[in-house]
Amino acid sequence: MSADKDIDAWFAERGITVQDSRRLARAALEEAGLTRPGKTRLSEPKLPKAEELLAERFYRVCTATECQQVARASGREPLLVDPRSHCEHCGGSNNRRAEVAFLETCKRRGVNKVVVVGGSPAVREELEAKLGARLHLRMVDGTERRTGNQAQGDLEWGDLVLVWGATELHHKVSSHYTQPGSPHRHKVVHVVRRGVAALLEAGITHLER
Structure with a gap:
């Protein structure tokens, strides 16, 4: 039975x-x-x-x-x-929902190369795992020395540069990317909140302007 x-x-x-x-x-x-x-x-x-x-x-x-x-x-x-x-879209995760939305926005706006400056090693690994199959990512350790020439190379390479100020990021590193007058300023987003969702949402807001 x-x-x-x-x-x-x-x-x-x-x-x-x-x-x-x-x-x-x-x-x-x-x-x-x-x-x-x-x-x-x-x-x-x-x-x-x-x-x-x-x-x-x-x-x-x-x-x-x-x-x-x-x-x-x-x-x-x-x-x-x-x-x-x-939920079939986000699975209850703010991070997952932001990841999907960010990828969709990048595709719509023709963004293929993203630079992330700052963030902990674990978070950088998470971003690589979640976004790396769809985007070219360049992760910059905000605690290690970065020369002006290296930062210039990142700015020229990337379609979008997310400078994650609320994380492990030394001013000497971030200043290379955020200095006023740079011809690449239109690519740079200074993110002031912690969390992967906040990082990606800041990128989405910038791209949708």
Whole structure:
């Protein structure tokens, strides 16, 4: 005899906890003949089909504006989920949402080469892992000596230069990139907040101007 699953509990495992979202998901299952009104459990053999149906019809999304926009553009019906970890766009992570948005903005604006000045070694590794497959990155250790010529080379090479002032960054290094009168000033963004999301959001704001 096959096992079955409580439908509301199965929904909850997928972040479908909001009343309206449950109603929409439930209606989809009933329309497909996988359950019927008043029934509270779903047989085990039907679960894969139910999962496939929901994935094809709905885009599970959190309340973040950017995620909502992506969901509406997906061609599927947005289905609000809670907790945010079930959001298909950001997975509940501000960093991930910022990474996706930054990559999309860079592509739209024709930005391929990005210089990041400052940040801890761990954060620089994270940026390489998350963005390195789509962008050419040049990471500058803000605690090590950097000559004016080296900085000039970075400024000429990069399409965007993010100077991360709130992190491990010596003034003698940052000043090479932020000095007034430089012909490359239009590429340079001085970021004053900590966190990967803040860094990338500053880059997005600059590129969207």
